[in-house]
Amino acid sequence: AQSVSQHNHHVILSEAASLELGCNYSYGGTVNLFWYVQYPGQHLQLLLKYFSGDPLVKGIKGFEAEFIKSKFSFNLRKPSVQWSDTAEYFCAVIAGGGADGLTFGKGTHLIIQP
Amino acid sequence: DSGVTQTPKHLITATGQRVTLRCSPRSGDLSVYWYQQSLDQGLQFLIQYYNGEERAKGNILERFSAQQFPDLHSELNLSSLELGDSALYFCASSALDSSGNTIYFGEGSWLTVV
Numbered sequence: 001a002q003s004v005s006q007h008n009h010h011v012i013l014s015e016a017a018s019l020e021l022g023c024n025y026s027y028g029g030t031v032n033l034f035w036y037v038q039y040p041g042q043h044l045q046l047l048l049k050y051f052s053g054d055p056l057v058k059g060i061k062g063f064e065a066e067f068i069k070s071k072f073s074f075n076l077r078k079p080s081v082q083w084s085d086t087a088e089y090f091c092a093v094i095a096g097g098g099a100d101g102l103t104f105g106k107g108t109h110l111i112i113q114p
Numbered sequence: 115d116s117g118v119t120q121t122p123k124h125l126i127t128a129t130g131q132r133v134t135l136r137c138s139p140r141s142g143d144l145s146v147y148w149y150q151q152s153l154d155q156g157l158q159f160l161i162q163y164y165n166g167e168e169r170a171k172g173n174i175l176e177r178f179s180a181q182q183f184p185d186l187h188s189e190l191n192l193s194s195l196e197l198g199d200s201a202l203y204f205c206a207s208s209a210l211d212s213s214g215n216t217i218y219f220g221e222g223s224w225l226t227v228v
Contacts, residue, residue, distance in 0.1 A: 036219075043116065044204065044219040090157065101147060101170045102206075102217050104157040 002027040002095035006105035013081055014113050021076040021108050023091030032094040033074040034102070035065055039087045047089075050074065061085070086112045117141065118220035120205050126226045132193040135223045139186055139207030145169065146188040147208075147217060148180055152201040163188055164210075195227045 007022035035047040048059025055067040065076045091105040117140035127133055139146050148160040159172035163182035182188045202222045208215040
């Protein structure tokens, strides 16, 4: 079965700092990759997704992620964070035919200090 | 608004009781997924239904069951409830099967077992 590892459980940054959240998955075949965000008290919202094609994908709110197949990674980036980016960020993967559903990492709690 | 509707939003019940959580997928979506989110376990995939049939099974307890009805809405039944079942239960849907499709999440049902 696939698994997802997010390296940072808690990240604290100042406004305008650059962000990179690490995500690695374990599965040797075809994968669909996602980043979801969960703002305090709200549901999961899709930030961006990778199915195929250009490994650099752009999402909403200025976020982007790069799929590096050789490293089994799908890191999330944003050049300049805002206070409103404070949230929980989840990396997720669907492997192969999706028999195991969407598997999530443990999440990264991001706090942006004004 | 993702288009996925869950009821009830909040539920408090006693140990040993049984509850039913309801989910209406986005219009036209055939797949429904159930996830459990708790502080210690993170986001756990429970089960997926596709057009009325069970498609994939995750970490779902035997005390829990689900079904998808002909109108594509789904119910998650939780019985013999224990304190540890207190969690946020998310329903999600996608157009077809999980692979190659984006999964959209509802706002969740908060279950508190006392």
